Amino acid sequence: MSPRVVIVGGGPGGYEAALVAAKAGAQVTLVERQGLGGNAVLTDVVPSKTVIATAEWLTIAGRAPELGIRRPDGGDLTESLTVDMECVNARIKTLVRKQSSDIAARLERDGVRVIEGRARLAGPQRVEVGDDALDADAVLLAVGARPRVVAGCEPDGERVLTWTQLYDLTEVPERLIVVGSGVTGAEFAGAYGLLGSDVTLVASGDRLLPHEDPEASAHLNQVFRDRGMTVVGGRASTVRNTGAGVEVSLEDGRVLEGSHALMAVGSVPNTEDLGLAEAGVEVDSRGLIKVDRVSRTTARGVYAAGDCTGVLPLASVAATQGRIAMAHALGDAVTPIDLNLVASNVFTVPEIASVGASEQELKERGIFYEVSRLDLKGNPRAKMLGIDEGFVKVFGHTITGQVFGAVVVGPRASEHIFPLSLAVAQHLTVDAVASAFTVYPSLTGTVSEAARRLHRVTAVE
Secondary structure: OOOEEEEEOOOHHHHHHHHHHHHOOOEEEEEEOOOOOHHHHHOOHHHHHHHHHHHHHHHHHHOHHHHOOOOOOOOOHHHHOOOOHHHHHHHHHHHHHHHHHHHHHHHHHOOOEEEEOOEEEEEOOEEEEOOEEEEOOEEEEOOOEEEOOOOOOOOOOOOEEOHHHHHHOOOOOOEEEEEOOOHHHHHHHHHHHHHOOEEEEEEOOOOOOOOOOHHHHHHHHHHHHHOOOEEEEOOEEEEEEOOOOEEEEEOOOOEEEEOEEEEOOOEEEOOOOOOHHHHOOOEOOOOOEOOOOOOEOOOOOEEEOOOOOOOOOOHHHHHHHHHHHHHHHOOOOOOOOOHHHOEEEEOOOOEEEEEEOOHHHHHHOOOOEEEEEEEHHHOHHHHHHOOOOOEEEEEEEOOOOEEEEEEEEEOOHHHHOHHHHHHHHOOOEHHHHHHOOOOOOOOHHHHHHHHHOOOOOOOOO
C-alpha cells in the first residue's frame, strides 16, 4: 500500500512537498483554507515584487534622457509618465490568480488531492478537516504566518494597512508613512517612493536592513535620501486614522502626519488551534514550530516547513524544507538544510543580494579572508545601460581562495548572485569562478573580475 501523506498549507513549503511526495508514489492530500500558493503567491512575494517591478520601470525611464531618448516635443520622457494604481493592482490580482491556478493545475496533473478547509491535528497521524478525518503515515505542516499587529497600531484596512492590504488601493498614497525598516518596510518604502508617494520611513534600529551587509545598507539609505525619502529613527507607539489621514506617534513624543501608514513590523506564525500540543508538537515562546534540519517536529511522523518554523522567512527556504521533509518521510536520500548556503535578495531598487557568510561572521569566527570589491559603474555593459550605482563584493579565504560569501548591489542582483551562490555551495575557489567564461559585455563580468582580483600567484619552480 502506498504511504499516505497529508499536507496542511498550500504555500511553497506545502505544494513543493506535495509534488515530491506524489512523484515518489505516495497518496497525497493537501489541505488549504485560503488559496493555493499561500502568502507567497496571494499576498506577499508575487504581489509585492510586481509592485516593485512596476516601480523599477520608472527608474529605467529616468535614464532615458542620458541615453538620448526624448519625447517628440523634445521634453523629458519622465515628465509625461503617471502611475494608475488601480490598473497596477488589477494586474497584480490577475497575476496572482494565474499563478495560483497554475499551481492547482500542476497538483491535479500529478495526482495530488486538494481539499479546501481548515485542518487540525487529532494526533500525530490523524488530521481533521471539518467533520472529516484523514489518516496519514506522514503529516507536513506548512501553515505560514501573518502580519504582526502591535497594540495601538492596529490596521483598519483603509488608511492604516498591513502589506496584505495594499492591493485594493485605487490611488498612489500621497504621503505614506512606513513603520519598519526591515526587508518588507524597505521594499515597499522604496517602491511607493518611486511610484510617486512622499514617503517617510520609520527605522527602529540604528540602520536600515540591520541583517544585511552594512555597506549595502548604507548605500540604500543614501539612495533613499537622494530620492527625497525621509528616514527617521524611532519606534511607533500609536497609529491613528484621523479620517483625512493618519497620525503616527513615536515613543519620543514626535508625531508624523501622512495620508496612509504601512505597518511592516514582522510576522507571527499561524499555529493557533492546530492541535499541536495534543499531537506532541512543540513550539517556542513565539509560537514557532520547532524543527530539525530535516524538518522533523517533536512528534513522530509530523514535519513542518516555512514561516511557521521561523527557520528563515524565504519562499525558497520553505520549498526546500518541504522537499527535504518528504524525502526523509518517504525514505529517499536526504541532504539536511544548510542555511549557510541560502541566497537571499532584498527587492529594493537597487536590489541587494547576498549568499554565504557575511564579513561580520567571518570576523567573529576568526577566519582569514580577503575582500574584493568592484563598483558596477566601471562595467562596460552597465555604462551602456546607464547604470552608475551598485557593487560586487566577494569574500575569499586568504590562502586557499575558497569563496566564503558575497554581496551584489545593483539592478537584477537577484540574478547575478547565482554564480557566487554556486561557488559557495560547491566550495569553489575564486580562481574557479574567475576561470569560467562570462559574456562580454555583461554585468556578470564584474563578478568574474572581482574573483580574479583575489587570485594569488603561485610560484613555479
